[in-house]
Structure formats: C-alpha cells, structure tokens
Amino acid sequence: MSAKRRVIILGGGIGGIEAAIALSRKAGVSLTLVDPNAVHVWKPALHEFAAGTLNFEENVFSFEKLSKKFKFNFIQGAPSSIDRQAKSVKLSDGQTLEYDYLIVSIGGVQMILAHQGQKRIASF
Numbered sequence: 001m002s003a004k005r006r007v008i009i010l011g012g013g014i015g016g017i018e019a020a021i022a023l024s025r026k027a028g029v030s031l032t033l034v035d036p037n038a039v040h041v042w043k044p045a046l047h048e049f050a051a052g053t054l055n056f057e058e059n060v061f062s063f064e065k066l067s068k069k070f071k072f073n074f075i076q077g078a079p080s081s082i083d084r085q086a087k088s089v090k091l092s093d094g095q096t097l098e099y100d101y102l103i104v105s106i107g108g109v110q111m112i113l114a115h116q117g118q119k120r121i122a123s124f
C-alpha cells in the first residue's frame with residue numbers, strides 16, 4: 001500500500017476549512033491545518049454578531065472540535081517560512097512540517113479606495 005499523501009493547509013478560514021472538509025473525505029490523505037487562532041470565524045455573519053442578532057457560538061467554531069469531526073490534525077501556530085524545494089513549512093515555534101501538497105489560504109487584505117478613514121474605523 002502506498003504512503004499517505006501529506007497535505008498541509010495554511011489558514012482555517014472559509015477556503016481552508018472547505019478544503020479540509022473536502023479532502024477529509026478522500027482516502028490516502030494525511031491532512032494538517034495550521035492557523036494562528038484556536039477558532040474558525042465565519043466572517044459573512046460578523047455583522048450579525050456585531051449587531052447582537054447572532055450568538056458567539058453560532059459564528060465561531062473551535063478548530064479542535066472541527067478537526068475531530070472531520071479527522072484532520074490541527075496545529076495552532078503561524079508559518080514563518082516555506083521551503084518549496086524541500087516541500088516543508090517552518091512554524092514560528094521552530095517546528096518543521098513536510099508536505100506533498102500545500103494549500104495556502106490565509107485570507108487577503110482589503111483594498112481601501114477613496115475612504116481613508118475606513119481602515120481605521122470600519123474594517124474587520
């Protein structure tokens with residue numbers, strides 16, 4: 001039997017979690033998700049949470065629980081470097097993870113156009 005393919009997902013936002021759930025259904029995959037936070041935040045509902053129409057628990061999901069449910073390894077940490085030749089990711093705690101496939105899904109930055117105050121007072 002061939003060895004499991006090691007997949008590392010950096011970032012457990014919507015993209016990372018969707019990838020983890022989809023890959024968890026595949027045989028022969030060893031899956032590790034890395035995120036600096038302990039929880040997945042469902043961003044599309046943040047405004048409802050802020051407005052008080054949604055409870056905290058309905059908007060935020062523990063990676064620990066998600067990893068048990070969907071059978072992936074979770075590491076709370078941040079990558080400090082990626083070595084594409086060696087196919088490895090170094091975390092800021094010094095740990096090195098080797099991969100066969102790497103998914104980088106760490107979100108994006110907002111484009112602030114004309115409204116200079118937006119970044120300071122109105123951005124998530």
Ligand SMILES: Cc1cc2nc3c(=O)[nH]c(=O)nc-3n(C[C@H](O)[C@H](O)[C@H](O)COP(=O)(O)OP(=O)(O)OC[C@H]3O[C@@H](n4cnc5c(N)ncnc54)[C@H](O)[C@@H]3O)c2cc1C
Nearest residue numbers: 010011012013014015016035036043044046047106107124
């Ligand atoms: C209020 C609000 C409402 C929205 N409504 C909608 C909507 O109705 N429909 C829609 O399609 N989209 C909506 N969006 C946009 C949607 O939430 C984003 O497009 C989506 O979250 C992007 O997913 P992502 O996985 O790329 O990034 P994110 O969901 O932002 O996740 C990024 C993840 O990466 C982690 N991370 C960050 N840095 C690192 C690092 N260095 N290493 C490892 N992990 C890292 C973060 O902790 C986070 O878990 C909304 C967004 C907001 C804020």
